[in-house]
Structures are given as structure tokens and as C-alpha cells.
Amino acid sequence: MKIIGADERLAEKRGAKILITGPTGVGKTSLLRTVDPKHTLFIDAEAGDLSVRDIPVDTIRVDDWRIAVDLACRIGGPNPSFPPTSAYSAAHYEALGGALPKADTYDTVFLDSITEITRLSFRHAEQMPEATSARTGAKDTRAAYGLHGRQMVHWLQQLQHAREKNVVFVAVLEKVVDEFNRFIEWRPQLEGGKTGRELPAIVDQVITMNWVDFGDARPVRAFVCTVPNPWGYPAKDRSGRLEQLEPPDLGKLIAKLIPVAAAPVKAA
Numbered sequence: 001m002k003i004i005g006a007d008e009r010l011a012e013k014r015g016a017k018i019l020i021t022g023p024t025g026v027g028k029t030s031l032l033r034t035v036d037p038k039h040t041l042f043i044d045a046e047a048g049d050l051s052v053r054d055i056p057v058d059t060i061r062v063d064d065w066r067i068a069v070d071l072a073c074r075i076g077g078p079n080p081s082f083p084p085t086s087a088y089s090a091a092h093y094e095a096l097g098g099a100l101p102k103a104d105t106y107d108t109v110f111l112d113s114i115t116e117i118t119r120l121s122f123r124h125a126e127q128m129p130e131a132t133s134a135r136t137g138a139k140d141t142r143a144a145y146g147l148h149g150r151q152m153v154h155w156l157q158q159l160q161h162a163r164e165k166n167v168v169f170v171a172v173l174e175k176v177v178d179e180f181n182r183f184i185e186w187r188p189q190l191e192g193g194k195t196g197r198e199l200p201a202i203v204d205q206v207i208t209m210n211w212v213d214f215g216d217a218r219p220v221r222a223f224v225c226t227v228p229n230p231w232g233y234p235a236k237d238r239s240g241r242l243e244q245l246e247p248p249d250l251g252k253l254i255a256k257l258i259p260v261a262a263a264p265v266k267a268a
Contacts, residue, residue, distance in 0.1 A: 012163070012164075013163075013164045014163060014164065014258060015107070015108075015162065015163065015164055015165040015166040015167065015258070016166050016167075016204050016205060016239070016254060016257045016258055017159070017160055017166075017167050017169075017202065017203040017204045017205070018166065018167070018168045018169065018203060018204065018205045018207065018253075018254075018257075019114070019169045019171060019188065019199060019200070019203045019205065019206045019207065020168060020169070020170050020171070020207050020208075020209055020223075020250075021170075021171040021172070021173040021188045021206070021207070021208055021209070021234060022172075022173050022208060022209035022210050023172070023173050023210060024172055026209055026210055026211065026221065027051075027209070027221060027248065028112070028113075028170045028209055029048060029049065029051050029052055029112050029170065030051045030052060031110075031168075031170075031209075031248070031249075031250040032052045032055060032057065032110055032112075032250075033052060033055060034249045034250045034251040034252070035108050035110065035250050035251045035254070036107075036108075036251070037055050037056050037057040038105070039105060039106060039107040039108060040057055040058070040106060040107070040108045040109075040110055041057075041058050041059075041060065041100075041106040041108070041109050041110070042055075042057045042058065042059040042060070042110050042112070043059075043060050043062060043071065043109060043110065043111040043112065044059055044060070044061045044062070044112060045061075045062040045063070045068075045111065045112065045113060045116040045117050045120070046112055046113050046115075046116045047061070047063075048112065049112070058102070058106075062117070062120070063120070064120065064124075065120045065121050065123065065124035065151075066124070068117055068120060068121070068155065069087050069088075069151075069155065070092075070096055071100075072088070072155050072158040072159050073087065073088050073092050073093050073096060073158065074093070074096055074097075074098070074099055074100045074103075075099075075100065075103075075109060075158075075159060075162050075165070075167075076088070076158040076159055076160075076161050076162045077093060077099070077161070077162070078090040078092070078093035078094075079158065079161070087154070088154065088158050106165065107165060107166060108165065108166040108167075108168065108254070109159070109162070109165055109166070109167045109168065110168045110170070111167065111168060111169050111170060112170045113169070113170040113171055113172065114169040114170065114171050114188075114190065114199075115170075115171045115172045115188070115189050115190060115191075117152075117155075118148075118152060118190045118191035118192065118195055119191050121148050121151055121152050121155070121191070122144065122145070122148040122191045122192060124148075124151075125144045125145070125147040125148035125151065126139065126141070126144040126148075128144070128147055130143055130147055131143050131144035131147060145192050145193075145194075148191065148192050148194075148195075149192050149193070149194030149195060150194075152192070152194070152195040153194065153195065153198050153202075156195075156198070156199060156202045157202065160202050160203075166254055166258075168250065169199075169203065171188035171189060171190065172188070172189040173186055173187070173188060173189065173208060173210070173233075173234075174186070174187060174188075174189040185232065186208070186231075186232055186233050186234060187234060188234065200234070200236055203236075204236075204238040204239065204257075205225070205236060205237060205238060205239065205242075205257065206234050206235050206236035207223045207224065207225050207235060207246075207253075208223070208224040208231075208233035208234055208235055209221065209222070209223055209224075209248055210222070210224065210231070210233065212224070212231070212245065221248045222245045222246065222247065222248060223245065223246040223247070223248050223253065224244065224245060225237050225242040225243065225244060225245070225246050226242065226243075226244045229244055239257045241256055241257055242256065242257070
């Protein structure tokens with residue numbers, strides 16, 4: 001156990017964990033254009049990078065759950081609470097070769113999208129032995145969703161503990177209606193219920209990117225950052241620094257969340 005002094009804590013580099021959700025086509029992937037590509041790692045899980053194909057940014061493509069797990073381990077570092085045989089343990093981290101090459105140059109990890117990552121996780125979970133009934137040999141969907149929920153929360157917490165880095169999760173926003181087509185709520189599109197319930201508590205910021213109409217029939221794109229809001233969009237501001245509406249510029253948003261601290265003034 002280590003006590004971190006106040007001055008040391010204030011001097012630590014800190015990143016924000018941000019969930020940005022919005023409807024398909026609103027320009028979530030294009031937010032990559034608003035951050036410094038030299039200091040950003042783009043995690044492409046959707047193969048939907050046409051809008052940013054001209055940006056010179058380092059990229060890792062993820063099309064398998066095991067790749068996603070290895071990547072989270074290398075970004076977040078070893079977790080001492082896991083035994084050597086588990087993912088995210090010190091043994092796992094060392095077997096992968098430690099941190100990613102150029103890891104220190106990346107201030108921001110931009111993941112497009114967590115919607116697709118949850119699909120990879122569930123696809124993996126339903127193939128595991130515990131997702132099969134020992135009695136009948138049939139697929140046990142409930143067990144598969146349970147495993148999927150647990151492994152997604154571990155994965156998110158691994159990235160949450162990458163303290164020095166901004167980690168941006170992009171998700172599709174879906175409109176939930178009942179059987180009579182009556183509106184219930186807006187929520188991120190994620191496979192399984194556990195991830196959706198726990199994700200808002202894991203990240204620092206929940207932001208909805210959408211078109212906002214102020215009554216003049218000329219909607220503009222904006223970040224909706226706080227609740228309650230007139231549209232009922234998901235939002236959360238742990239920093240307390242954001243207005244309800246912010247311009248849809250990820251670089252400026254991060255700068256507002258984590259301003260550069262002024263050097264302490266020494267006493268004469």
C-alpha cells in the first residue's frame with residue numbers, strides 16, 4: 001500500500017474516459033479529425049473508416065475478442081488482482097511483450113466502436129464450454145450472456161485504469177420503443193444488458209452527439225453533455241466543466257475536461 005502525496009497526485013498526468021453515442025451517420029468516426037493524429041491510436045473494430053481514411057493515424061484493427069483482450073491488457077497494464085492464468089494478469093502482460101510500441105506517444109485511444117466490441121465478446125462467450133448445458137448439451141443462452149457481461153466489464157475496467165490516457169468509446173445510439181411503438185428511452189446500442197448498465201459508472205463522461213433543433217427548423221450537430229436535457233439523451237459530466245451543449249469537437253472537449261495545469265507559484 002502506497003500513500004500518494006497531494007502534490008504528487010496533482011502533478012500526475014490524467015486522461016478522461018469518454019463514451020460518445022449518436023445515431024448512425026451523425027459523424028462520430030469523423031471526430032478523429034479533431035484530435036492530434038500523432039498522439040492518437042485508432043482502434044478500428046467496425047471496418048467503417050472510410051470517412052477518415054486520409055488521416056495519418058496509427059491503427060489497430062480488431063476483429064476477434066482475443067485481440068481485444070490482448071489490446072486492453074497492453075494499454076491498461078497488468079492487474080495484480082488476477083491470478084497468473086487469467087487475462088490481464090502480470091503473466092499475460094509479460095507474455096504479450098508489455099506495453100504497445102510507441103505507447104508513450106499516445107495520449108488518446110479512439111475506439112470505434114464499443115457496439116461492435118460487445119458483439120465480438122458475445123460471439124466468443126457463446127462458444128465457451130460454460131455456455132453449453134452440461135445436462136442436455138444444448139446452448140445455454142443465459143449462461144452465455146452472463147459470461148459476456150462479466151468479460152465486458154473486466155475489459156472496460158482494464159481500459160479505465162489506463163490513467164494517463166484519454167480513452168474514447170464510440171457507440172451507436174438507439175431509440176427504444178415498446179410493443180405499441182411508444183418511446184421508452186434513448187440508449188447506447190450494446191449487446192447484453194449488463195454492459196449498458198455498468199458502462200455509465202465506469203466512464204467519466206457520457207456524451208450524445210446528435211442534431212439539435214432550437215425551434216428554427218435548422219438543426220445543428222452538438223454534443224449533449226449533461227442531464228436532465230430537453231431531448232432525454234444519455235449524458236453525464238463527472239468533471240463539472242461542461243455546458244449542456246458543447247461544439248462537436250473532441251479535441252476541444254478533452255482540452256476543456258483536462259486543462260493544462262498552471263505551474264505552482266513558489267513562495268518568495
